[in-house]
Amino acid sequence: MRPLQGLIAIMFIILLLLSPVSVFAEESVQPAGEQQTMQPAEQLPDMPNSESAILIDAKSGAVLFAKNESERLYPASITKIVTGIIALEQSDPSDMVTVSKNARGEDGTRIYLAEGEQKPMLDLIEGMLINSGNDAATAIAEHIDGTKEQFAVRMNEFVRKLGTWDTNFVNPSGLPDENQYTTARDMAKIAQYAMQNDQFRQVVSTQSKPWVGEEWVSKLENHNKLLSSYEGAIGVKNGFTQAAGYTLVSAAERGDMELIGVVLKGATDAGVYKDMTQLLDYGFAHFTSSLYMEADEKRSFVSRDTGKSMEFTADRPFWVTIKDGVVPDVAVDSNGRAFVQGSEIYNPSETAAALVPIVPLAEQAEVQIASVTKSNPLHETSKSSGWSVGVTIAWSVMLLFMLLSARIIYVRQRRRKFYK
Incomplete structure (x- = not known):
């Protein structure tokens, strides 16, 4: 009897080892798109002095650093990023805009538009984004929707489609209002989207441009000092009001990597630029962007949830952000959601993806590999x-x-x- 019992025990153990059932704990892989509040990594020696800050990879959406990124704060003139991208997408740059009395008398920074003056839409976009003209922002809003208030409705509808839920606008310029607020996290998403528009990129990277108006003949001067002081800077917008403090959204690229930083409620003008420089330096020094799949590239994966081989098509370039020296591991579920992890997990107990060693990543933005092709019978009899x-x-x-x-x-x- 004993030999027979021993044989049964040995066969049972062997089958347990072969079984796909979760006998042994599976390595933790967390779905992307969830937020964490993380502490700074040791490579970033000083916490930004500004109230809120975030740094993301523009191509993958991975969050490389975050401080109070979901705190609602006043945006000031970085509001104009939203006004600018809406104007470029939903009007013709050659449209002639007539400046109203309300726009002519707008408060704050102006490009001195005259009442009744007519300007092409693109000129006003440049005057707003380069020289931060509040009068230009109002003229744009009134041309598109009749009033600033109605344009604000459009602004809010627009940013909701980008997945931002802690932002609200009541005017197109960023003038103080207790109901106009945003977060560093939301502004990073908005800027990431806007910088995909070539004309927007061109405008926000322009340092100066001649201006000829009825009441003002001069040059538009970009208020974003990083354009002239930081290697690779390509935008996007700064702002200031007494209520908001100093705000800054910046984009910079070096090689294949493009970073977007947001700093809100800085105490001084010099302080927000110091914070931003430190964030960008940190990102470029310790991370790499890798193109994992080209747009429209097809690749087969064994689905994580079904175990079947399926073919997927990337609906856009699929970039992965990793810490230097880490090889990413990508898995896909049957709905086309990508799950990314490195060879080590920074904090597997947190719900975030693409975590890599010793780095305070808040998230790797969820990548949707769309146009999922259902498995054919040959695939279903795969290995x-x-x-x-x-x-x-x-x-x-x-x-x-x-x-x-x-x-x-x-x-x-x-x-x-x-x-x-």
Whole structure:
């Protein structure tokens, strides 16, 4: 009897090792798109002095650093990023805009538009984004929607589509209002979207440009000092009001990497630029952007949730942000959601993806590999499926063997009792 029992035990252990059932703990891979509040990594020696800050990779959306990134604060003139991208997308740059009395008399920074003056839409966009003209912002809003208030409705609808839920606008320029607020996290998403527009990129990277108006003949001077002081800076907008403090959204690129930083409620003008410089330096020094799949590239993955081989098509370039020296591991579920992790996990207990060692990543933005092609019969009999079927058969054989063995043991025990 003992040899038979030993054989049964050995076969049972072997089948447990082969089984796809979760006998051993699976390595933690967390879905992307969730937020964390993290502490600064040791490579970033000083916490930004500004109230709120964030640094993201513009291509993958990965958050490389965050401080109070979801705190609602006043935006000041970085509001004009939203006004600018809406104007470029939803009007013709050659449209002639007539300046109203309200626009002519707008408060704050102006490019001195005259009442009744007519300017092409693109000129006003440049006057707003380069020289921060509040009068230009109002003229744009009134041309598109009739009033600033109605344009603000459009602004809010626009940013909701980008997945920003802690932002609200009541005017197109950023003039103080207790109901006009945003977060560093939301502004990073907005800027990431806006910088995908080539004309927007060109405008916000312009340092100066001649201006000829009815009341003002001069030059538009970009108020974003980083354009002239930081290597690779390409935008985007700064701002200031007494209520908001100093605000700054910046973009910079070096090689294949493009970073976007947001700093809100800085105490001084010099302070926000110091914070931004430190954030960008940190990102470029310790991270790399890798193109994992080209747009429209097809690749087969074994789906994490079904175990079947499926073909996926990337609906846009699929970039992955990693700490230097870390090789990313990418898995895909049957809905086309990508899950990214490095060779080590920074904090597997947190719900975030693409975490890499010793780095305060808040998230790797969820990448949707769209146009999922359903598996055909050939795919469904792939190695993965064959393995699963093979193990199922083995389990069935094993169960039958164990039942027969139990029957033999039972019969032998009955015989022994009978002949005693």
